[in-house]
Amino acid sequence: MDPEQQSSALLAPTQEHLAQIKVFPLIPALRKDITNTIDTALSWEQLTASDINFTIVRPLVLKYARLKNMSCVYAALVVRSYFLAESEVELAYAGVMLSRASLAQILAIKLLSRWAANHIQLVAVLTTCWNPLAGATDEVVDEVKQTLGAHANEDIDSPQSAIEMAISTQSKFFLSSPVTQRVINDIYTGRIVFSTTAHRSILADNYKPRAIEIYNPQNAPFLDHYRLRVPKYGAVLEFVNFALLLFTFVLCLANQNESKLTPWELAFIVFASAFTLEEYTASTEHGWIIYIANMWNAFDFAFILIFLTYLALRIKGLSDGNLDLSDMAFDILSCGACILFPRLAFFAVSNNVVILSLRAMITQFVFFIGIAAICFSGLLFTLWTLARDAPNDHAWTFKSIAWLMVQIWFGNTYLSFAQATSFHPLFGPILMTVFAALSNTLLLTILISILSNTVARIDANATQEYLFQFAITTIEGVKSDALFSYQPPFNLLAFLILKPASWFLTPRALHSTNVFLIRLTSLPQLVLIGLYERHLAAGQGLRETSKDAAQSFFNSLPRHIKNMPLVEALVGSSSNDLYDAIFDVDIGEEDDIFDDDEFGDEIPALRSFHSRENVNARSDGSPAPRIRRRPASLSRAATVTSERTSPRPRLLSSLTPIDPVHSGEMLSSARSPLARLFNPRFPSTNEPPHTAIAENVKKIEALLEDVKELPVQRLKEEMKELQDRQARIENLLLMLTRGMRNETSRHDSIP
Structure with missing residues (x-):
């Protein structure tokens, strides 16, 4: 760890400091300001335009940034959730509410960048679990409890972090911002170490909360059980556990026996039960909204439903000796292969654009098919009613009619014409023709258009969608429940041992028992992680040595x-x-092709106030001492002073560049003795007089502009020199015109 990281780690906010931060006063203030600011529907592009940014967004950011409240980002996202909920209630003002929600997200992004100078404080802003009622008065808390009713205490004691709030409010721009992704990447790789307090865990271990710090494997214990919660290692272990689950699943179905349990079936039940407990713990810890936001959790939940149905039928069949129930249980379980096999394959490409598009397409497809099924349910009932009274030999049941409509829906239109008269001689052909036209022509075309637009939208926002799913995976990996440190099926053992023990053990004794069981059951994983981080990870000795050796071999x-x-x-x-x-x-200075003293300060640059703050900020967040730059006129003072020592004055030549091509022409432009006296260096020209005068006027204007930048003392010296020169010229003129005015003796003393 470098000294900068060590010093920044010391600036991590303590738990006492975070507990004293007032969150509640920010929420109504932000809601009021956003409501008074936005009163019309604006798109995201309009809200992020430069004029809106400088007139609306920037004043609000400066207003709340002056408070230096670390919970301002969380409060902005809470206000966003409020406006999103209002957009679903106030349909007449849905556009305005969505615009206000977007402005709240923009404020969260801008306010978060104010903490980017200190990485430790930035992590604290995003990962600290804030209570929205922190800083509220007792009257406000009592009123909130009355509004919530019976579950008031549970809802009040369930705080969330800013990242979790961003996930629940679908703040994809916030999660995909570079500042947020920097923190998420550090959390994913385990570079940032912190612990969250468990509030809704099945088995909580809050005995030793850890402050936010930058992880150094050389200073950490070799068997560090906290490394099992690093999302990077958790993804690898999850893949291995899922592969074992799939392996036992295949062997269970390959060696099925309806009359008794086989060893492979028993092993599958154990692994599947451990997998179910892990998923249930995840949904309990982070809430159903964050859990189901991950598309793969929906597949896992579907497999859990299949497994629980199989398990119930299997237990019922074995207890009653009913082989038919056991056979149906295996049939239902075999349907789980449609989920497990692609789920394992999608581990490697879980966030690919095609997979993200597939998820959105499945959602749209299921929704569309559900709407179509509801619409055609009336036709199904009509055909069933007509077929019941139809005089034919074929008895149409409700199930057979539904199956016929499914075949017609998916393209078998021949059946609609062949079986139409079997329902009714007159109405049967009409109804079946209308259904075939609607299903195969109109609705399928609409479905294809919807899916195409979905793919195009996902492809356009593929980066945001990928980073959104990556943020969900990372936050799910950093779980505070103690059961997440155990690999299946050992989490079942830990649950059976530690859950009853938590009822009578002290927090210290429970923590010691938990650490011992984790290191005992996960010893091989901890050894591999310790060896990797100390020798094979990026920046470690063995990897750097191998890299240098490979580079030397390549150079040879x-x-x-x-x-x-x-x-x-x-x-x-x-x-x-x-x-x-x-x-x-x-x-070096000898390689510089420009004279910095003459041209360095004249280079135009576009800077903002916020950028200047970042440049002038130290690593600890305090502003750096301002560097006073001397003006360009002072940088040229030395040149002018050195030129003044030459025989002829060089004031004009030091400030005004002379074109060497036209130097000969300028020297010939001196037409009178006074012109030669005042401007002996300028060449003459053959151009018309008005052209030469215009050029001289421009040069004089440029000279005056430069003179404005000269220091006062230097201007005084130049004016004094000019006055002396003017006095000598006047005396010379008087001496030359003395004879013309018949003045002889009075001016003899003139030098």
């Missing part, structure tokens, strides 16, 4: 081998190393 290869297309494609072009080395070289 002949040039014709290094320039081979295959080798260059695998290793990379050496020109990139050359470019990187160029920018690492310190440039």
